[in-house]
Amino acid sequence: MTNYLSHLECSATGDRFAADCLRGLSPAGRPLLCRYDLAAVAKTVTPDAIHMRPRGLWRWRELLPLPAGVVPLTLGEGDTPLHDAPGLASALGVGRLWIKDEALEPTGSFKARGLSLAVNMALQLGARAFAIPSAGNAGGALAAYAALAGVPAHVFVPADTPVVNQREVLLFGATLHRVDGLIHDCGRIVGERKAELDAFDVSTLKEPYRLEGKKTMGFELCEQLGWRVPDVIVYPTGGGTGLIGVHKAIAELTALGWLRGAKQPRYVAVQARGCAPIVDAFYTGAKDATTAEGAHTVASGLRVPKAIGDRIMLEILRTTGGTAIAIDDDELLADMRVLAAKTGIAACPEAGACICAIRRLRASGYLAADDEVVTFNTGAGTKYVELLPTEL
Ligand SMILES: Cc1ncc(COP(=O)(O)O)c(C=O)c1O
16 A cells, blocks of 8 residues: 655645654644645545445545554544434434434544544654643543553643543543643643653644544545535534544545535534634634633533634635534533433533534524534543533
């Protein structure tokens, strides 16, 4: 198998860089994106061939950056179920609703996909240790892959991060740094301390490969729908790798000519009312988001006051006819319970926000009665013990 990764591209300037060494942001201070020789991929492999391979995200190997011949370190990430939820669809008033259940990933969230790719790639390129700022789930995922690789990991979390997220880091033998501040404060400290720790910084979108792991959700989604896209994709948005990754996947499948029909989905970014910088920028028409002051929400994955991928996200929302919406904590908690009780899925608060967003967008007329909607249960609700009901 040859390698189809051709280069890295600055998401702001379009400048190209070789993918032959450890890289962080581009010289313009923006995320670097992986670009592939898709014409060569289309000549080499078919969707059917990929479908027949053993389960897991590594079956998309031609569309992933790990050099050919390298055996990946894996915990079995990828290939999560896409549940059809007809009862919930009719309760919300939409034509179809599917939920991709990322609670079933190693360490119980979609973060496993990204950290699997980031750790595998960085080790190939010479990293000896890792550091990450985390709202919770990413830290646990990094700790698990670092444990698998036998290398040190430093996880910097806000001190009020859910207790299970903190303890799983310790369980995997990583070093937990509790910070009196928010995730962007953790990110700043990682930047200041990474040299002293001899650790590679795997912050969201500050290296190019986490996104490549996340995009496999989009590949699987299209395959599970029979190589087509839904009308609308609703994603709980913090740092934005999930939303940007799914969009990148669908763009690559479109370029490969592997999708039926010309339809492209509209993308909806869902945030919490207490921390909604992308929603605010979407409605003011700004190109970049400003830092959310006093960010607070129980949906810890959405507590990201400033995202380095803000410009990319806003462009996706605007160019696809998408939208952005902020949900109050009491509403997202109520819909977390609705999602779990109506489907048996271990719903997280971030997914609860998406269910509430669908309800609201149907009421506002943005969603039509026959729209086909896909959303994600991005993590296992059972990790948020503080938020689980104690009585009926
Ligand atoms: C469960 C969950 N959902 C959604 C998100 C937001 O994901 P992203 O930062 O890729 O936008 C996170 C991030 O921590 C998360 O843990």
